[in-house]
Amino acid sequence: MLQHTDSALHADRRIRYLEALGTDAAMLVAPGHHHRNADSEYRYRQASDLFYLTGWEDPEAVALFRPGAEQPFVMFVQPRDKEREVWTGRREGVAGAMERYGADAAYPIAELPGRLGALLFGYGTLHYRPGDDPPLDRALFAAVRSMAKPAARNGGEIPWTFVDAGRLVGEMRVRKEPAELALLREAARISCEAHTLAMGSGRAGVHEYEVEAIVDGWFRRNGGNGPGYTTIVGGGANACILHYITNREALREGDLCLVDAGCEYRYYTADITRTWPVGGCFSGPQKALYEVVLEAQLQAIDAARVGRNYKDMHDAAVRRLTEGLVHLGLLQGSVDENIHQEHFKRYYMHGTGHWLGLDVHDAGLYWGGFVSRKLEAGMVLTVEPGLYVPADDEKAPEAFRGIGIRIEDDIHVTVDGPENLTAACPKSIAAVEAACGG
Numbered sequence: 001m002l003q004h005t006d007s008a009l010h011a012d013r014r015i016r017y018l019e020a021l022g023t024d025a026a027m028l029v030a031p032g033h034h035h036r037n038a039d040s041e042y043r044y045r046q047a048s049d050l051f052y053l054t055g056w057e058d059p060e061a062v063a064l065f066r067p068g069a070e071q072p073f074v075m076f077v078q079p080r081d082k083e084r085e086v087w088t089g090r091r092e093g094v095a096g097a098m099e100r101y102g103a104d105a106a107y108p109i110a111e112l113p114g115r116l117g118a119l120l121f122g123y124g125t126l127h128y129r130p131g132d133d134p135p136l137d138r139a140l141f142a143a144v145r146s147m148a149k150p151a152a153r154n155g156g157e158i159p160w161t162f163v164d165a166g167r168l169v170g171e172m173r174v175r176k177e178p179a180e181l182a183l184l185r186e187a188a189r190i191s192c193e194a195h196t197l198a199m200g201s202g203r204a205g206v207h208e209y210e211v212e213a214i215v216d217g218w219f220r221r222n223g224g225n226g227p228g229y230t231t232i233v234g235g236g237a238n239a240c241i242l243h244y245i246t247n248r249e250a251l252r253e254g255d256l257c258l259v260d261a262g263c264e265y266r267y268y269t270a271d272i273t274r275t276w277p278v279g280g281c282f283s284g285p286q287k288a289l290y291e292v293v294l295e296a297q298l299q300a301i302d303a304a305r306v307g308r309n310y311k312d313m314h315d316a317a318v319r320r321l322t323e324g325l326v327h328l329g330l331l332q333g334s335v336d337e338n339i340h341q342e343h344f345k346r347y348y349m350h351g352t353g354h355w356l357g358l359d360v361h362d363a364g365l366y367w368g369g370f371v372s373r374k375l376e377a378g379m380v381l382t383v384e385p386g387l388y389v390p391a392d393d394e395k396a397p398e399a400f401r402g403i404g405i406r407i408e409d410d411i412h413v414t415v416d417g418p419e420n421l422t423a424a425c426p427k428s429i430a431a432v433e434a435a436c437g438g
Contacts, residue, residue, distance in 0.1 A: 010055040011102050018067045026127035030061035048358035049169045060109050071104035079108040117143040124157035127165040174364030175378035187265035188410055191272050192425035194218040199276045199435040204253035208233040212247045219263040228269025229360045232260035239404025240388040251278045269360050271382050272422050273408035280438025285399040289387055292324030296385040297407045300352050304411045304418040311372035314352040317385040321348050329397050353382040375413050384408030
């Protein structure tokens with residue numbers, strides 16, 4: 001694909017990764033193209049872990065890391081092929097892997113089965129994720145079997161222990177470098193603009209797919225790769241379906257519209273949700289629920305501080321949401337009892353956020369030893385409470401039925417407190433109504 005990235009940045013990450021591996025080896029895989037249907041392929045997007053450590057963007061590649069070896073960074077890649085490149089685009093090839101991407105050695109991908117055994121000999125543990133590439137799984141396990149007798153006769157380690165390759169690199173990815181934050185800020189800027197445009201376009205009769213086209217089109221017009229995940233546009237009761245991507249129905253006057261969309265910019269994605277009134281103004285019941293969700297989100301964002309537990313954000317959101325549900329008559333009894341019995345899950349059934357970066361649900365652990373992890377400077381996460389009242393919920397007051405509201409921002413944890421990367425996107429009732437032309 002010949003889209004060069006910062007080679008020094010990837011090289012520094014590899015140094016840290018090799019140090020973290022210690023005496024283990026690791027193998028990361030770039031899958032081949034995926035077919036959409038028949039012989040039509042999706043636009044290729046590199047596996048995040050492999051891109052993070054190498055910057056490599058072509059499909060069908062393997063990166064092998066061997067601490068202590070004379071050639072610690074080895075790649076197997078598609079070779080140059082003029083005939084194929086006419087159809088599918090220019091390739092970096094073996095020479096490019098070494099000259100532009102820093103590989104100590106590189107070979108055509110077809111040579112991997114014959115070379116893998118020798119390259120892995122001496123390593124007892126391999127960081128690898130089986131199941132992503134079944135043919136590679138077979139080649140790897142055949143190589144391990146072929147090493148068993150020589151190892152037994154002559155000594156030497158072979159990979160008997162396998163560790164999920166995502167664990168170690170995932171913990172590297174969870175704290176963002178300045179260069180990554182710059183890309184996330186640009187993804188956030190483009191996404192905020194797209195959401196604001198969507199609010200201004202959301203008149204009665206406009207279809208959900210038209211709003212989607214405005215949002216996704218703005219991503220591409222501004223240099224983004226497109227959406228970092230399938231854009232959600234849910235009008236009316238469709239907003240109560242958490243991952244609604246049908247985006248087919250017409251918006252109706254008086255309904256709310258929920259848009260969950262984020263631009264991917266140079267591999268890094270934003271993730272924003274806004275809920276706004278079709279026609280420009282919230283009704284009384286809509287405003288009442290919206291204010292509860294907004295207050296819950298603001299309290300959760302305030303908990304995104306260095307040294308606080310990740311779970312603190314969810315707990316803050318749950319308490320404010322439950323208070324609102326009790327006050328508005330959607331739940332009965334005390335706030336504490338509804339939290340203890342988890343009755344709030346009737347209307348708030350998901351978590352309050354997730355890590356954000358190369359993937360919309362980015363790598364990194366949330367718990368360690370059954371304890372919620374501490375937040376650290378450089379982490380980026382979403383904060384996204386919501387309330388969803390199904391249209392057929394006969395236990396809910398009729399005025400609230402069919403209303404779904406979620407508000408989501410992207411938060412950078414800093415030593416000075418939470419930085420809202422998506423603060424430019426209208427969120428207060430007054431700002432949202434103004435953006436909608438109300």
